[in-house]
Amino acid sequence: MKRIVIKFGGTSVGSIEKIVNAAKIVQKRQEEGNEVMVVVSAMSGTTNDLVNKSKKISKNFNKPELDVLMSSGEQVSCSLLAGAIIELGLKARSWMGWQIPILTEGDHASSRILEVKTNEVINFLSEGGIPVIAGFQGITEENRISTIGRGGSDTSALMIAKFFKTDSCEIYTDVEGIYTTDPFINSKAKKIEKISYEEMLEMSSLGAKVMQPSAVQTAMKNNIPVHVRSTFSKLTGTFIVSEDKTDSKKVVTGITYSKNDAKVTLLNVKDKPGVAADIFEPLGKSNINVDMVVQNISSDEKETDITFTVKREDLSKTLKIIENNRVNVDYKKLIHDDKLSKVSIIGAGMIVHPGVTYKMFRALANERINILVISTSEIKISVLIDENVTQKAVKVLHKTFELD
Amino acid sequence: MKRIVIKFGGTSVGSIEKIVNAAKIVQKRQEEGNEVMVVVSAMSGTTNDLVNKSKKISKNFNKPELDVLMSSGEQVSCSLLAGAIIELGLKARSWMGWQIPILTEGDHASSRILEVKTNEVINFLSEGGIPVIAGFQGITEENRISTIGRGGSDTSALMIAKFFKTDSCEIYTDVEGIYTTDPFINSKAKKIEKISYEEMLEMSSLGAKVMQPSAVQTAMKNNIPVHVRSTFSKLTGTFIVSEDKTDSKKVVTGITYSKNDAKVTLLNVKDKPGVAADIFEPLGKSNINVDMVVQNISSDEKETDITFTVKREDLSKTLKIIENNRVNVDYKKLIHDDKLSKVSIIGAGMIVHPGVTYKMFRALANERINILVISTSEIKISVLIDENVTQKAVKVLHKTFELD
Numbered sequence: 001m002k003r004i005v006i007k008f009g010g011t012s013v014g015s016i017e018k019i020v021n022a023a024k025i026v027q028k029r030q031e032e033g034n035e036v037m038v039v040v041s042a043m044s045g046t047t048n049d050l051v052n053k054s055k056k057i058s059k060n061f062n063k064p065e066l067d068v069l070m071s072s073g074e075q076v077s078c079s080l081l082a083g084a085i086i087e088l089g090l091k092a093r094s095w096m097g098w099q100i101p102i103l104t105e106g107d108h109a110s111s112r113i114l115e116v117k118t119n120e121v122i123n124f125l126s127e128g129g130i131p132v133i134a135g136f137q138g139i140t141e142e143n144r145i146s147t148i149g150r151g152g153s154d155t156s157a158l159m160i161a162k163f164f165k166t167d168s169c170e171i172y173t174d175v176e177g178i179y180t181t182d183p184f185i186n187s188k189a190k191k192i193e194k195i196s197y198e199e200m201l202e203m204s205s206l207g208a209k210v211m212q213p214s215a216v217q218t219a220m221k222n223n224i225p226v227h228v229r230s231t232f233s234k235l236t237g238t239f240i241v242s243e244d245k246t247d248s249k250k251v252v253t254g255i256t257y258s259k260n261d262a263k264v265t266l267l268n269v270k271d272k273p274g275v276a277a278d279i280f281e282p283l284g285k286s287n288i289n290v291d292m293v294v295q296n297i298s299s300d301e302k303e304t305d306i307t308f309t310v311k312r313e314d315l316s317k318t319l320k321i322i323e324n325n326r327v328n329v330d331y332k333k334l335i336h337d338d339k340l341s342k343v344s345i346i347g348a349g350m351i352v353h354p355g356v357t358y359k360m361f362r363a364l365a366n367e368r369i370n371i372l373v374i375s376t377s378e379i380k381i382s383v384l385i386d387e388n389v390t391q392k393a394v395k396v397l398h399k400t401f402e403l404d
Numbered sequence: 405m406k407r408i409v410i411k412f413g414g415t416s417v418g419s420i421e422k423i424v425n426a427a428k429i430v431q432k433r434q435e436e437g438n439e440v441m442v443v444v445s446a447m448s449g450t451t452n453d454l455v456n457k458s459k460k461i462s463k464n465f466n467k468p469e470l471d472v473l474m475s476s477g478e479q480v481s482c483s484l485l486a487g488a489i490i491e492l493g494l495k496a497r498s499w500m501g502w503q504i505p506i507l508t509e510g511d512h513a514s515s516r517i518l519e520v521k522t523n524e525v526i527n528f529l530s531e532g533g534i535p536v537i538a539g540f541q542g543i544t545e546e547n548r549i550s551t552i553g554r555g556g557s558d559t560s561a562l563m564i565a566k567f568f569k570t571d572s573c574e575i576y577t578d579v580e581g582i583y584t585t586d587p588f589i590n591s592k593a594k595k596i597e598k599i600s601y602e603e604m605l606e607m608s609s610l611g612a613k614v615m616q617p618s619a620v621q622t623a624m625k626n627n628i629p630v631h632v633r634s635t636f637s638k639l640t641g642t643f644i645v646s647e648d649k650t651d652s653k654k655v656v657t658g659i660t661y662s663k664n665d666a667k668v669t670l671l672n673v674k675d676k677p678g679v680a681a682d683i684f685e686p687l688g689k690s691n692i693n694v695d696m697v698v699q700n701i702s703s704d705e706k707e708t709d710i711t712f713t714v715k716r717e718d719l720s721k722t723l724k725i726i727e728n729n730r731v732n733v734d735y736k737k738l739i740h741d742d743k744l745s746k747v748s749i750i751g752a753g754m755i756v757h758p759g760v761t762y763k764m765f766r767a768l769a770n771e772r773i774n775i776l777v778i779s780t781s782e783i784k785i786s787v788l789i790d791e792n793v794t795q796k797a798v799k800v801l802h803k804t805f806e807l808d
Binding site: 016019020050053054056057058061062064065066068069071072075076078079080082083084086087093094096098099143144145 | 466468472476480483486491498547549
């Protein structure tokens with residue numbers, strides 16, 4: 001008998017009908033001979049509604065109380081789903097984060113799961129019971145409710161898979177699986193059958209919103225096979241597995257894009273040792289994440305231009321910090337642009353197939369798409385381009401790398 | 405410094421504006437030199453909404469899961485109110501039932517509070533903090549969430565007052581206090597300044613819905629002064645106190661009515677010893693509460709008529725049980741009526757003022773109101789009358805006993 005974790009996202013439990021449907025999926029997976037554990041998100045819309053309520057009281061609503069507030073969403077979906085499973089004649093019960101308990105560390109609203117206690121739930125499993133566990137929440141050392149950041153129910157599911165040593169984790173969501181690219185901007189997007197953890201990690205970090213990167217990381221670290229599939233279809237979805245289990249015929253597995261970036265350029269900076277550190281240190285201290293960085297040697301060899309990207313929401317804060325820091329790092333001009341998008345190609349096959357970079361740049365050049373910044377890792381290449389040509393870029397790359 | 409419990413009902417926290425208003429009341433009571441503890445109900449409408457969700461899944465939704473579901477309502481109002489108090493610059497934090505913990509016994513959905521632990525909250529109070537405690541909920545011995553029945557937040561507040569030995573308990577609600585009768589059916593109703601626990605217990609048991617009887621009982625047993633007042637007005641409300649602290653000039657303190665009763669009569673029952681027990685035993689075993697009972701000797705002395713009242717919702721079940729029990733208790737005819745109302749006069753002064761009964765019956769007779777059943781206690785007289793003349797009866801009694 002295999003022990004599996006089934007996780008339902010917010011859209012999969014977004015109404016009473018959907019909750020009853022989810023209960024039937026649980027029943028089916030148990031009838032197929034599995035020992036089933038369930039993790040559930042809040043009904044879709046609930047968390048936003050709760051956050052909006054808190055914002056009407058304060059834009060800086062007390063974080064620990066925000067956690068108490070938000071975690072009520074999973075309490076509702078969790079008890080309703082447990083009740084719906086019991087209604088099917090099965091043995092089930094709900095567990096909140098504090099009941100298991102799921103112990104967390106770190107700040108409220110962005111905690112990390114340290115440990116999941118297993119005794120009580122394992123007893124329940126051994127009696128044929130189906131535990132229904134609230135995702136997204138845990139408790140701190142001080143016995144206060146904590147949450148692990150938006151979308152964190154995926155991470156809850158994987159941490160439960162880890163501590164309960166399950167054979168796999170199934171993520172039920174409102175799409176059929178992971179696609180080679182966003183089907184909304186390219187109708188030729190195809191469902192990927194198998195993808196490696198590493199590729200999925202890049203995919204989810206770079207704009208494919210099906211799974212949270214931290215959840216993929218947990219799966220990868222603990223080598224837990226993940227099956228991302230639709231709650232509303234019986235088709236198999238996408239399996240996320242270790243690299244040796246993927247068919248690595250294709251060089252590129254998927255293409256993502258995101259429109260969250262802003263580019264900042266400091267023109268004619270004095271090029272002396274430590275200048276980059278002088279620029280980025282105050283940004284880091286203000287929790288601003290710098291993503292891509294390029295340094296050009298300008299014609300005058302004593303000066304250089306430095307370009308980097310930050311999240312769009314951090315742009316104005318970033319500009320202010322750099323202006324305030326001009327006594328330390330002087331520049332001739334500070335320019336910025338946030339009408340940009342980052343398009344990335346991802347594939348573990350790149351490592352053994354040289355020439356991918358060249359092929360990518362040539363394809364974009366043929367479409368007269370101008371590349372502003374480039375950043376690469378072993379299994380991905382990202383380029384920053386004009387926002388208006390995002391779709392065009394995704395389509396040509398999808399075709400170039402034989403994903404159509 | 406006085407330690408007080410302030411309890412906000414659902415309508416007092418029914419919107420964000422009202423929650424902010426409640427926070428200001430808390431601030432004011434603290435500024436006036438009190439050590440303040442807060443107990444809060446779910447935002448009005450929430451509990452019904454959650455129960456309706458569960459009913460869509462099952463008419464017999466699993467009770468322990470229903471408790472998990474319903475208790476999420478107080479989690480929302482509690483965290484929002486704590487956040488709103490913090491926003492005013494005060495120190496506050498929320499406590500769920502399991503965090504205190506509030507230990508309960510008895511069945512899910514109708515548990516009783518056994519004990520309220522105080523250590524952690526007392527530390528917080530001693531640091532000038534304002535604890536905001538979720539009403540209505542606790543935990544069982546098995547560490548599962550329990551609730552103490554609808555309207556149970558009043559009882560939570562009084563149990564907290566008891567265990568924290570507070571000087572008083574303030575119940576904030578949407579009315580100005582306790583009235584001599586329902587202002588909706590008699591515009592001459594007046595707010596009562598002081599009422600004894602015993603009177604209030606009869607009032608709330610007999611139809612005045614401002615406070616739950618079990619909460620009044622807790623206040624009485626522990627001699628905790630209660631102040632029922634409006635969240636939306638600065639006027640003082642009604643003080644519920646021990647009898648020696650009331651001004652007992654008036655014989656009758658209040659007049660209540662309820663339309664929840666149904667009358668059942670068994671005509672020509674064989675009058676033998678134990679017949680009443682034979683009738684009521686099967687009803688009791690089916691959890692049907694029999695309220696008023698009258699036994700008339702019929703003309704033939706070997707037979708009697710037995711009349712009693714039950715809750716309207718129990719009528720059809722009651723009739724079925726009596727019919728099934730006919731082998732034990734035979735009768736000539738079984739008649740019933742549920743278009744009735746029970747009107748009661750309540751007053752501790754009755755004990756020392758004979759003639760109240762006569763005065764009541766005369767007043768009703770003058771209005772040609774027919775009394776069907778009578779029941780009395782030391783401090784109340786209830787009569788069952790035709791539903792259509794409820795308002796007329798309340799008005800004439802209100803005038804007769806000088807409450808206008």
